[in-house]
Amino acid sequence: MTAFAATGRLPDPANGDPDHTGGLAAHEAAVAADLDRLCLPRKPFTAPRTGPDGKPMLDVLVIGAGQFGTGIAAALKLAGIPNFLVIDRAPAGQEGPWVTYARMPTLRSPKHLPGLCFGIPSLTFPSWCRAAKGDAYYEEMYKIPNQDWQDYILWVREVLDIPVRNDADAVELLPENDHVGVMLADGEVIFAKRVVVASGRAGTGGYAALAGVSPELGPDRVAHTMHDIDFSRLAGKRVAMVGVGSSAFDNAATALEAGAASVDMFARREVLPQLNKGRPSSVLGFLDGWMALPDADKWRLGVYLDLMAGVPPHETVQRCLKLPGMSVHFRTKFLSATPSDDGVRIEVEGGPAGDYDFLILGTGFRVDLAHEPLFESIHSQILLWQDVYAPPPELERPHLGVQPYIGDAFELRSKGEDTLERIHLFNTATFMSAGTMAGDVPALDVAPERLVTALTQKLFVEDFEPIFQDLQDWEDEHELETTPFYAPDFVNKTGR
Incomplete structure (x- = not known):
């Protein structure tokens, strides 16, 4: 350890x-x-x-x-x-x-x-x-x-x-x-x-969309972590966060540092990932060797790393923990987000459903x-x-x-x-x-x-023909010009 x-x-x-x-x-x-x-x-x-x-x-x-x-x-x-x-x-x-x-x-x-x-x-x-x-x-x-x-x-x-x-x-x-x-x-x-x-x-x-988020929620009520968010507007507000990846924790911390009253983070998983498999898989063998693998091995390796989702760095989690108001709810299932009178109504199984002032989607990027x-x-x-x-x-x-x-x-x-x-x-x-x-x-x-x-x-x-022609036409340095063996008539000829 x-x-x-x-x-x-x-x-x-x-x-x-x-x-x-x-x-x-x-x-x-x-x-x-x-x-x-x-x-x-x-x-x-x-x-x-x-x-x-x-x-x-x-x-x-x-x-x-x-x-x-x-x-x-x-x-x-x-x-x-x-x-x-x-x-x-x-x-x-x-x-x-x-x-x-x-x-x-x-x-x-x-x-x-x-x-x-x-x-x-x-x-x-x-x-x-x-x-x-x-x-x-x-x-x-x-x-x-x-x-x-x-x-x-x-x-x-x-x-x-x-x-x-x-x-x-x-x-x-x-x-x-x-x-x-x-x-x-x-x-x-x-x-x-x-x-x-x-x-x-x-x-x-773009960002990974989340089913159930109402299109009627405008940018004043919902944003993805990749969006330009005015965190000062969240002072004193209740924030819901879907996702517990690194960027989700970063945005939760930023909201709390801006004075948000609380941030409730919702996750399907049972616990946070524990190991950063990016460390051992960033050595030169993985970088240079991946493309040489058979397709079956590329797929097997890619699926494994995809399942071993990135763990939020310890300093990122500690940044959140030192701020009051953060709660993480594991084993939850997000159902929907719809407009309430002046905020967002969140429906979720296994977690604190109800009204929030703002929703942040920490769902990562779509490939x-x-x-x-x-x-x-x-x-x-x-x-x-x-x-x-x-x-x-x-x-x-x-x-x-x-x-x-x-x-x-x-x-x-x-x-x-x-x-x-x-x-x-x-x-x-x-x-x-x-x-x-x-x-x-x-x-x-x-x-x-x-x-x-x-x-x-x-x-x-693709440029070979003009490059080859330039090679044949090149006469910049007459190497033997200062010697008795200089033969200008044979410049650019084989001499055979």
Whole structure:
């Protein structure tokens, strides 16, 4: 049994270096020196191409500028594929969940994980944090504060000069045989040879809906944990929470800290999960090995981890326990939520049914691209696990069967002849095919490079003819020009 000594409290900024700017500036110079020693970025190799709009076409368009989108972009640049763009619907600095709907004070991952480093020590989170905040601040830290993690991602983007276009909402994918068009909400279409969808947990089909919740309940009476909730309005109110996962506890704590009179949490299960199986399953064997498993073993492993639901971190639970007003009701069955005179009437078996002022749904995210607007025009063509694999009856899980059955390069596969393989999916919808490679912080130091290696191969193959021609035409260095053996008539010839 492991003893957890830390309480999850945030480090005191007063314990850090009072002048962080100088330390970070020196550290950024060290990053530049490291890149120079490693000859990074590598020389570009792809062939230019003109899009249907008559403009130069991108090699890669990355949708999503969160941690994985930033990592993929950085890996592209370092690999010698600089002709890319990252777009995100959020304003600059608001990408991903960390400073929006992630309502825990810290990440759930340990602080020593390297992050977006690509094998370069100076790019790791610990290196950045020590330079930006000071050694004392880092040493006092237990887990990474959300804002620090967001600042680190933005720093990687800045120090590697990653091109990001914010306030750009991708609404439709338009695949063709030799490129993909991506339509934005304003009608603009961006063309690229390859598109990577790195849209995170919120980009796989929205939140998991709950049967029985009346559509007549407006945002003033019900919200999901992923929504923008004005917690100040809950001061003095009775709150009902469906779910006991990590985000449910985070939102319960936030409501109580904002002055809510009480939070009643309802759960079907008998007890909370006890073990975080994400710890032992985030080692490199699981990350690199999952995709090499036979389908039957992928399914068996995926079902097991799906059943072993994530346990709320101890510091998250302790955060709630120190606040009066929280009650957890196990072995309950939610039946309905309907409008009352000025609140919500909750019907539930085995728990305190009755009137509440507000309902929060801690039901997690749905993984079903049929409900994700970006994939609306192509979803019927996407090959799914249920189209390929029939599990034994005891392992049937319909919600896992609707996940896409992706290829080795994380590309979508088609049920028919329609071409989807230029669209590469890199979010939690790839779980059954690739495990947590595209889903969690522990994969960040390896996952982007794995995808970019596959993209490099794809781009090299499709651009082979112009690349080969460039090789034949290359005459930049006449190696023997200063020797008696120089034969200019045989430049670019075999001499046989």
